Amino acid sequence: MWCQWEVVVQKFTVFLSGLLLLFLLPDWTESVEDTVDINTLARIIDFFEKNYKRVDTDGHPRQYATAINVPKDQCQQNFNLNTFLTQENAVDVKNAITDETNALYQGSELIAAGTRKVVISKKKQYNMHSESLLLNPADNSPMSKLLNKRKEDSCSVFYTFESPCVDTCLDATGSHNIIDGLKKWKEHDGIKAFVFKDFWKFDIKKDLQTAFKQIAAHVPLFRCVSENECYACNGEGNTPIDAHCLPPKEI
Template identity: 90%
Template structure:
């Protein structure tokens, strides 16, 4: 009996460090809201008429910057907001690469605009994101996209511009990870985002932040469904479906 108790205690000692690390190495949800609010205040793309436009950013910062002792005074001090905004609003390049932050707008091509998520995450092995992650192996990495990744391209493995391969690479990075979005890509509202978003969750935790005080963990691991806060309201989805049917 004593031998059994000793082994159980010994096993607990071996397991405890891993368990403790997994609890600590998660983003603080209130801090995440403050980080996303910082992005929105400093880097958000807005047309002259006030209409917001798509952009994405990613950071790799010391771990404590994503936990409760977040300090705005020491956050991204090497990045000048004006330089970031100038770079991502230039649609011939649309890319900024700094020390702890990368950002992208949309890049004009002959037949289409390259999405900001793809600009930051592709090619997976030599992308701006992979270069950023290599600078700090165990830092807190947060990827934020104003509108959710599009189903037909970003979350489609058949597309040459998909971001799934990059998410697989990101999964290997030590430290805190968070993939965040705010709004839904307007052409995807009536699509199966429950299934689409699970492709993200399979590699990194997914969050939705809608204000400086309001973020949600989207969950979705394994058989767990994506949280309702991270999906379009049912009535909006149904209304959009009717509208698209009425006006082909």
């Protein structure tokens, strides 16, 4: 009699476990689907490079950054180039970010920035970096305003041509750091991707493993180097930054 009762209890336990899984499965499936498609991400970054990239008259590329907030299907496998960022004019974007007195474009689904020249005196001036222009001040930045335009079923991608610099953008104690802006972005629902292509030339020998983990702690980090080559950098928690997202080690 006791054995029969034990069998009944075991079957009931299995039934409850299956029922719980049935209730949890839709949420789990949604979380798996709500990630950027890596091949689509490569196409998006290639679109940025072809339409907004800053290039000197001698052909030398210059730093710029851009961000989008679009319907989430634009970041998945059914990406359609014909309906992508149709409200933005590429010439207007490039003209705006090339003007170093402002260096900022704010559109319907896209924002972009070059580098802004800030003159303190005749002998002292500096360039405000494009990432900082888009992500600061965190509560009222161009990025926060862009995210507020579409709060549901969205995909937000932030792309910077050169990786955020260690001494300014990723210095948590500095006045121009982007960390607070990333924290604010983390609160936004939907697909997210922070992407870079090249390494900031003055940071090649610095500890980018530690620096980049500051980004990955808040939003997924990627490196895209061509129209068909992107890498997930990882770096969340105790996971190291993937080698594809770090400068090659010196031999």
